[in-house]
Amino acid sequence: MNSLDIVKIVLVLIGAPILGCLIAGIDRKLTSRLQGRVGPPLLQPYYDVMKLFQKDNMIVNPSQNFYVVLYVVFVILSLLMLVFKMDILMIIFVYTISSVALIVGGMSTGSPYARIGSSREIMAILSYEPILILYALAIYLLTGTFNLSALDNASSPLLFYTPLIFISMLFVMNIKFKKSPFDYSTSHHAHQELVKGMLTEYSGPGLAGIEIGHFFEYVFLLALMFLFWNVSIVMGLLLAVIAFLFVIIMDNITARIYWQWMLKVSWTILLVISVVNILFLYVTQVKIV
């Protein structure tokens, strides 16, 4: 590990939460404008986290905050692995650890609301994980390796050959940002249905930890979209912004239905178009390196 790597790690550890916090702030600002409200200040997510740290550490299960630490640490690890352009399949598996930690954390509290929320989040895994791995498979078919470093030498952007997977990934973003119509497990708005779902029994510092984890996760998810055009930074960023705007607009124009619907959409439409895309890559044998 040379000094450049250490600088990168420090940049991710400091820069990513700031960026993620701004993304969350912009999200709230845009959403309120779409709803005809003024909305909170841009830095509201930061104020929220700071406030939560000063609250009492109320717990129902002595080990519940351990899962928060696992969640945050493994989200950071998956982001770091992405920054260091390691094996994409491996990155997805590491990211799964963090998702599982949050689910188990929710269930560990034993609250009925949290358990229903966690069950639904497990169904969300069933909906998005195959698509994430197909995305990894597409990268393999186009570059001949799962190592992301190969994308540096790509002659053309990933997006040219994976438009259908890109569409599926937009919906994966929607599921993972926990935005409507896929905010079944826990939501920023659904006060009436499941309380705070999976996170019902988290408060104070524990919830602050989860919020910080979310900041990292936002950056990680949008970085996955960036990879679709990583030969040009401008275009890559543009794709990330498009994905982000898509998520926010969808959030505001759709209503939550029921989780079975999410499973149906994903295993019929999204999975099928992704497999079609993979078959296309397999048949044409195109390479971008």
Add this chain to the structure above:
Amino acid sequence: MLNTTIMLLIAAPILFSLLFVALPKSLYKILAWAFFIVGTVLSIMLVLDGTGKVEVAGSNFATFESIVLILEALIILYVLYVSAKHKNWPTLGLIVISAALTAYTLSSSVPKVESAFFNIDQFSQVMILIVNIIGTAIILFATGYMDHYEEHRHLNRQKTFYFTMSFFLAAMNGLVMVDTLGWLFLFWEITTLCSFVLISYNQDEEGINNGFRALALNLVGGVTFSAAIILLGTKFDISTLSGIGTSVGTSTTAALIALPVALLCIAGFAKSAQMPFQSWLLGAMVAPTPVSALLHSSTMVNAGVFLIIKLVPAFAGTTLGTAIALYGSFTFVMCSALALSQRNAKRVLAYSTIANLGLIIASAGIGTPLAVAAAIMLILFHAISKALLFLCIGEIEHTIGSRDIEDMSGLIKKAPLLTVLTSLGMISMLLPPFGVLLTKWVSMEVASSNPIVSVFLILGSALTTVYYVKWLGTILSSSMDKNAVLHPKLETYFPLSFLGACIVVTSILVFTIYDYFVKPQVATLLNIAPTVTGQGGQFTSEIGAFAYALIFIVFALAILIYLATKNMFTPRPAGYYMCGENNLEKDKLMFRNGLCSYDKSSVSNIYLKDTFGENKLTTFGYVISILLIVAALAGGLL
């Protein structure tokens, strides 16, 4: 040296099985400990002795050959007797066919062998380690388990139980070391018979029926096995397992040999309970838990995949290989989906075993060096994790009196150590850095050359995550209704902790294991070794890198961060938020309903029975799997 160890590995379990019969119950614990130590020492001795072939010839061979014949005759007579006694006609029919085939091999038209071979390669060493260390640990667990089990059911058959369990290990030891097909077939049939005796252990109607189902389905495999022996002997003059592999490289009959190879593979599918044979393994769970643990992890089902991997040189890169890969990955995705719909913990594990064996078979079918390496490693890691999980279920059943996943809610509060060990077993089945996921990762990477296989693997792996995570969340949850009575005994908790430690140690030493056992074995089978390096705690193949050390370090870091920050914010225990009126005096999960009386809230996991239930998927699975087998056979004939 090597031949002494081989002899000891077969003789010692037989000796112990006789000791279990001869000595009183009070000495079983000491015997089991001794067996565990002897098994461990002998298997390590075999590894230290190195690899090689041992020939049994001359008068020794004549003696052993006649013993083999007598034993085969005895097995046939015994099966004839029990199937006639219980009027089980399918079994009777199959054993008659099997006897006819055996008689035919003795006739003059099939060439006779003059000597027999034992072939100790690295794969045999791995299997011997699995059988003798995990297998004896399971028997040790049984000594702390069976008294309680029999007390409940008013049984007194422990002599039969321990005799058969130990004899089973002897047969498995023989099966993984022997090279001569005729002898291999004897050991193969002994394991079938032992599993019949163990499954029908309770001697009630359900047990006997399920025992016969296991017997009948495995006899189907036995029949195809002996048909393959006859074909190989008469048409190709091959009498050893390693001979099949070498003949493919040299002779021009490569296409013709595919038929006997396919027949042997079907025998392997039946033994490994792949679709459409899966019902015998699901039925096997009526037996006591140590039996399930033995069948699922270290013996029986491994024999099937063992045979298939040994046959890899005969089908690598052929149409038959592709058909096997499709078949295995199909079983993987089907059984993972079926596991999702089950509430019975043992059934979930049974489907998970079948699914993982499907993955092993798929990897073998893909047939590239890396895929075969993945298949061998998956056998090892799966055996350890599954043995631990089954034994944990047995102990959980004793603790809470139920094997329903929903009843296990809140186990962490009642039995912390047991829950942690069970969680370790589950996590090792689905998350990095543990061995099972490493091998799944490798198979996904190599399967990427075949889109259908890789889509099956991707779906199956997502389903696996789902059914384990909901169970994991349930046992780690903090609300508990069931009464739990702990039975802390050294004989039960030592094997559990030992297996848990094995999971962690083998996952840390994964590259050493690969380098020492798997790499040379793949080189023997396919003449090329996979290009894999293991620097910096990464398992690096030509197409990717699995950074297991990094994850272990980060996991340790997470524990440190948790311990350091735990007391920074003073924890204040609180009750559940129940959205209004709780009845805290009686139960923290009570709330006031619309009729102003109190109700208890209860939630359960999602099982998707309407989509993935057995009644929805099983028939479909039978049809497709039979079609795939027919396709494999057709591929062999054409």
